[in-house]
Amino acid sequence: MRILYPFIAVLALVLIALVGANLPGGQALIGVVLPYVAFLIFLGGFVAKILGWAKSPVPFRIPTTCGQEKSLSWIPQNCIDNPSTRGGVVIRMILEIFLFRSLFRNTKTEIHDGPKLVYGSSKYLWLFGLLFHYCFLTIVIRHLRLFTTPVPFFVSVTEYLDGFFQVGLPVLYQTDIIFVLAITFLFLRRVIMPQVRYISLPADYFPLFLIMGIAITGILMRYFLRADIVSIKQLTMGLVTFSPSIKEGISSVFFIHLFLVCVLLAYFPFSKLMHLGGVFLSPTRNMTNNSRMVRHENPWNDPNIKPHSYAHYEDEFREFMVEAGLPVDKGLPPSADEDPAEK
Amino acid sequence: MADPKAAQLGVSVVKDPSLMTGAIPTKDWMDVPAIFKPGNYCYPAKAKMVEYHHFPNPREWTVESDDWKLDPNWKQIILEGMRERLMKFRSFKIFMDCCVRCGACADKCHFFLGTGDPKNMPVLRAELMRSIYRHDFTAAGKILGRLAGAREMDFGVLKEWFMYFYQCTECRRCSVFCPYGIDTAEITMMGRELLHLVSVNTNWILEPLANCNRTGNHLGLQPHTLKENTEYLLDDIESITGVRINPTFNRKGAEILFITPSADFFADPGIYTMMGYLLLFEHIGLDYTMSTYASEGGNFGLFTSNEMMKKINGKMYAEAKHLGVKWILGGECGHMWRVVHQYMDTMNGPADFLEEPISPITGTRFENAASTKMVHVSEFTADLIKNNKLKIDARRNDHRTVTFHDSCNPSRAMGMLEEPRYILKNVVNKFHEMPPNTIREQTFCCGSGTGLNTGEIMELRMRGGLPRANAVKHVKDKYGVNTLSCVCAIDRATLLALMDYWNPGVAVCGVSELVGNALVMDGEKERETGLRFEELAS
Known part of the structure; x- marks a missing residue:
């Protein structure tokens, strides 16, 4: 069910788009109204989510330290995995965001007779995760061609490099192949590995199917069905210049592609895909480990929480303390047998 | 393995069907109820303990019963508590939202490795909480319910929380591997705070806390007892080294206040670590005092709530001020140093009545403790050796x-x-590291931290400690390692049981014990034994 439902949901979305694109007014709805709505939801939702996180303070300095702290001058500090300066944090975050450093540490643990635990290196998730994200980024950059005139230099360069081997006509983009491979890996991993399968939710499969759908329709358009790129660019340019118009004859597969992209955009802020924003704000990664050097303030620190006081402590144990020869602040009260009145 | 139970458990962890041994559970985790049976839960807090801490609804209750005598309003209390904490802790909010369930954390948890219980995978431990978060705090969860991984808070969930938030030692190993730095400790801490709101708590945590509040230490040692215990140690030091040491307690005007976990005053093998400190300070002629009022380095408040942590921790600065010392030196303790390093200054600072710590012996300025004004005894000792x-x-x-x-x-x-x-x-000639995946930032927990070092869950502890024990076994077999050293008082107590169980013959000691044993004291007699009266190598 966890796999089937999201699959059916994506199929249903494809069908809706297919039917919609062939209904009167449907193309305008999918091609014009929906992109605006989806983009607004994406933008608004994304910003709202980030602001929502930012609204909650970070009361304590809680970086996860993954190396030697700054301490004595002759002990080499691990400035990146245990940063004590903002520069160190920036490098740590760059490595985390651009190279998935933490995931690179991944190991696989097995238990054998003995019992004996064995730890092996396991970089596949890191590798395919990284490939997936970079291909996605490249594909997004390539798509900027549709929203700009003239096409910026970096877009053309990206396209050129992506088709570097000049295979086929139209030129085959490497990212298209790697992207599909990576996403297939991420999907198969979820299905095959018992641990990951057990924790996976429909919300994990849905974006995979959705993105797969987007990739497949995109590939169909470019390599097989040969969509009318001129008309499409006219539509997309119309969207960015707020003067949208749709020419006749754009194939249905384009509208399916666009519809799925819109769904992805609108779904994004309400899903786990927000890890894109979350990773920047994660307090265990983006804080310096300098809490003994510089005082970190907690905005809701309650000054009324006080320890059980020394005075109370001494009041309770004074007699024992005096007897044991421990110093006390107040002496013992004169005891009964020393009472002068009795003498 | 000498212990037949250990041999049996050793087979069980490898052969019994579990997610760790390749058996795939047939039921969705939401449909698997938490079932309490003797040995898999900590005893609940006694009513008088709950009352002592002014927690709500003090009562006697049994974990295995289906009536926990909860406040009729308990669900609302928990949800309100969650709302409040989402507003107070960014970590909590982000960690509720941005997990992608990649599973990188799954086999990083010692409890998962030792039990194979799916809910001990950090990701699923967090999902126990996230499912409720989605249901009550997100639009998708409200609309799609279970399809969005959401579920309603009910008694079954509460039972799961009590079971699995107390099968996590907040060791943060998972957070090292998480691509977003999601720290299960943050989630477990929140979970425990929420459980305290409805007084679902354990006696092993609340009783030491009560002791600590009243007598100054977890063990409940009263001032004269603390002094007396130290006298015994001084006698032992004298008969071993021929040197009589006279440390002071509660002495105003001392330069340094020394605070260490109370177990070091009282419990084997912590007492030998204590002897190490005493010898070290005598050796360098340090002007220091110890406190009977702040006689606990540890802080079980960390395992309870941030408010309790602050209250217990407050004694350190209060006593430093009361005695008029210049700075504080801290003994070997794990969670104590989490509190001192990451929370103390924020909670109870600024300590502007203290001075930036400078070693009176070497003149080294401890810049890394400039604000908190508390130095770790290992930092202090390393500096002494270097100089x-x-x-x-x-x-x-x-x-x-x-x-x-x-x-x-x-x-x-x-x-x-x-x-x-x-x-x-510098103090040991034969030293060998355990395998790299089990030390430094990837170190494995002793399996009994965060107030889980109680006897009633011994099997669970031995399972949780298996990865650590296994790494020790590796160096025991390879290099003949017979001593496991550490800088943590809970470790000294729990690793002892763990070694006796999995690796009999391996002793556990604090680093400072080895320092004390190696120190050549002025006017000492020829040493015939170590600090444990154990024979030295001939």
């Missing part, structure tokens, strides 16, 4: 082949990795 201030005869530890266990908190919530190693390499 040749100690007369050391490392051969006195030749009867020991030593390895070092990085405690969770000093490694992953502080980063004190090199100091203890530097000390060890």
Whole structure:
């Protein structure tokens, strides 16, 4: 069910788009109204989510330290995995965001007779995760061609490099192949590995199917069905210049592609895909480990929480303390047998 | 393995069907109820303990019963508590939202490795909480319900929380591997705070807390007892070294206040670590005092709530001020140093009545403690050794082949990795590291931290401690390691049980014990035994 439902949901979305694109007014709805709505939801939702996180303070300095702290001058500090300066944090975050450093540490643990635990290196998730994200980024950059005139230099360069081997006509983009491979890996991993399968939710499969759908329709358009790129660019340019118009004859597969992209955009802020924003704000990664050097303030620190006081402590144990020869602040009260009145 | 139970458990962890041994559970995790049976839960807090801390609804209740005598309003209390904490802790909010369930954390948890219980995978432990978060705090969860991974808070969920938030030692190992730095400790801490709101708590945590509040230490040692215990140790030191040491308590005007976990005053093998400190301070002629009022380094408040942590921790600065010392020196303890390093200054600072710590012996300025004004004894000792201030005869530890266990908190919530190693390499001739995946920031927990070091869950602890024990076994077999050193009082108590169970014959000690044993004291007699009256190598 966890796999089937999201699959059916994506199929249903494809069908809706297919039917919609062939209904009167449907193309305008999918091609014009929906992109605006989806983009607004994406933008608004994304910003709202980030602001929502930012609204909650970070009361304590809680970086996860993954190396030697700054301490004595002759002990080499691990400035990146245990940063004590903002520069160190920036490098740590760059490595985390651009190279998935933490995931690179991944190991696989097995238990054998003995019992004996064995730890092996396991970089596949890191590798395919990284490939997936970079291909996605490249594909997004390539798509900027549709929203700009003239096409910026970096877009053309990206396209050129992506088709570097000049295979086929139209030129085959490497990212298209790697992207599909990576996403297939991420999907198969979820299905095959018992641990990951057990924790996976429909919300994990849905974006995979959705993105797969987007990739497949995109590939169909470019390599097989040969969509009318001129008309499409006219539509997309119309969207960015707020003067949208749709020419006749754009194939249905384009509208399916666009519809799925819109769904992805609108779904994004309400899903786990927000890890894109979350990773920047994660307090265990983006804080310096300098809490003994510089005082970190907690905005809701309650000054009324006080320890059980020394005075109370001494009041309770004074007699024992005096007897044991421990110093006390107040002496013992004169005891009964020393009472002068009795003498 | 000498212990037949250990042999049996050793087979069980490998052969019994579990997610760790390749068996795939047939039921969705939401449909698997938490079932309590003797041995898999900590005893609930006694009514008088709950009352002592002014927690709500003090009562006697049994965990195995289906009536926990909860406040009729308990669900609302928990949800309100969650709302409040989402507003107060950004970590909590982000960690509820941005997990992608990649599973990188799954086999990083010692409890999962030892039990194979799916809900001990950090990701699923967090999902126990996230499912409720989605249901009550997100649009998708409200609309799609279970399809969005959401579920309603009910008694079954509460039972799961009590079971699995107390099968996590908040060691942060998972957070090292998480691509977003999601720290299960943050989630478990929130979970425990929420459970306290409806007084679902354990006696093993609340009783030491009550003791600590009243007598100054977890063990409930009263001032005269504390002094008396120290006298016994001083007698032992005298008969072993021929040197009589006279430390002071509660002395106003001392330069340094020394605070260490109370177990070091009282419990084997912590007492030998204590003897190590006493010898060290005598050796360098340190002007220090100890406190009977702030006689606990540890802080079970960390395992309870941030308010309780602050209240208990407050004594350190209060006593430093009361005695008029210049700065504070802290003993070997794991979670104590999490509190001191990451929370103390924020909670109870600024400590502007203290001075920036400077070693009176070497003149070294401890810049890394400039604000908090508290230095770790390993930092302090490493500096002494580096500056040749100690007369050391490392051969006195030749009867020991030593390895070092990085405690969770000093490694992953502080980063004190090199100091203890530097000390060890100077006071011990035979030192061997455990495999790289099990030390430093990837170190494995002893399996009994965060108030889980109680006898009623012994099997669980031995399972949780298996990865650590296994790594020790590796160096025991390979290099003949017979001593597991550490800088944590909970470790000294729990690793002892763990070694007796999995690796009999391996002793557990604090790093400072090995220092004390190697120190050549002025006017000492020829040493015939170590600090435990154990024979030295001939």
